[in-house]
Amino acid sequence: MPRYRRGFDVDAAFAYLRKRDRALGAWMRRIGPIEADARWRKSFDPVDALARAILYQQLSGKAAATIVGRVEAAIGSDRLHAGTLGTIDDVALRACGVSGNKALALRDLVRREAAGEIPDRRRMATMQDVAIIDALVPTRGIGRWTVEMMLMFRLGRPDVLPIDDLGIRKGAQRVDGLDAMPTPKSLAERGERWGPYRTYASFYLWRIADMPSPG
Template structure:
C-alpha cells in the first residue's frame, strides 16, 4: 500500500494554484507565499487529539484550556486515552467543567480506542482521507469538520476542502466577489479547480476572510 507523507510541497502547491486560478492568484500575490505547517513535523496521538477536540467544542480557547488542565490534573496525566480517562468517573469529570454530552463523547472515544477502532498514525499513513473520515466520524461528538482539521493541520494531507467551514466560505465569497457565501455544494464544485491542492487553497481562503475583516479573531480549529 502507498504511504501518505505528513505534509506536502507548498512551493509546488503555490506555483500550481497561481497558474490554475486567476482570482485566487490575485489574493495569493497580495498575501505572499504560505510556509509549511510546523505541526506536520510534530508527533501527535490521534486519540489524545480527538479527546482535546471534544473538550474544546463550543468554548473559548481560554475556557477549554482551563478545563483540559483540570482533567489532566484529575487523571494524573497529560495523555487523554482510555486507560487514563478510566481513572476518573463522570461525577469528577463534571466537577472539572466537562458537560454531560462531552463526558459521553469521551467515554465513547475511549471505548472505541480500547476496541481497536481508532487508527493510530501508522495505520493512518496507509489510509486515504475518506477512509480516515469514515473511521472517526462514528465517534460521538466527532464530526467531519473535526477530522478535516486533523487531516489538514496534523496529517498534512494536500487535498482537503472543508466546505462547511464558515471562514472558508467567506473567503471564497471574497475571492469570487459574490453577494452571498457559496453553499457547501457550490464550494465543493468551485474547489475542483484547486485539486490536488485544496488544502493549500483553504489556508488562503481563511486568510482572505480574516484580511477582509469578515472574522474579528482567528477561529480555534481544534488542532492547536
C-alpha cells in the same frame, strides 16, 4: 499498500494554485506564501487529539484550555486516551467543568479505542482521507469538520477542502466577488480546480476571510 507522508511541498502548491486560478492567485500574490504548518513534523496521538477536540467544542480557547488543564491534573497525565481517561469517573469529569454530553463523547471515544476502532497514526499513514473520515465520524461528538482539521493540520494531507466551514465559504465569496457565501455544494464544485492542493487553497481562504474590507 500506499503510504501517505505528513505534509506537502507548499512552494509547489503556491506555484500551482497561482497558475491554476487567476482570482485566487491575485489574493495569493497580495498575501505572499504561507509557510508549512509546524505541527506536520510533530508526533501526535489521534485519540488525544480527538479528545481535545471534544473538550474544545463550543468554548473559547481560554475556557477550554482551563478545562483541559483540570482534566490533565485529575488524570495525572498530559495525554488523553483510554488508559488515562479510564482512571477518572464522570463525577470527577464534571467537577473539571466537562459537560454531560462531552463526558459521554469521551466515554464513547475511549470505548472505541479499546475496541480497536480508532486507527493509530501508523495505520492512518496507509489510509485515504475518506477512509479516515469514515472511521472516526461514528464516534460521538466527532463530525466531519473535526476530522478534516486533523487531516489538514496534524496529518498534513494536501487535498482537503472543508466545504461546511464558514471561514472557507466567506473567503471563497470574497475571492469571486459574490453577493452571498457559496453553498457547500457549489464550493465543492468550485474547489475542484484547486486539487490536488485544496488544503493550501483553504489556508488562503481562511486568511482572506479575516482580512479587512477595502476602505
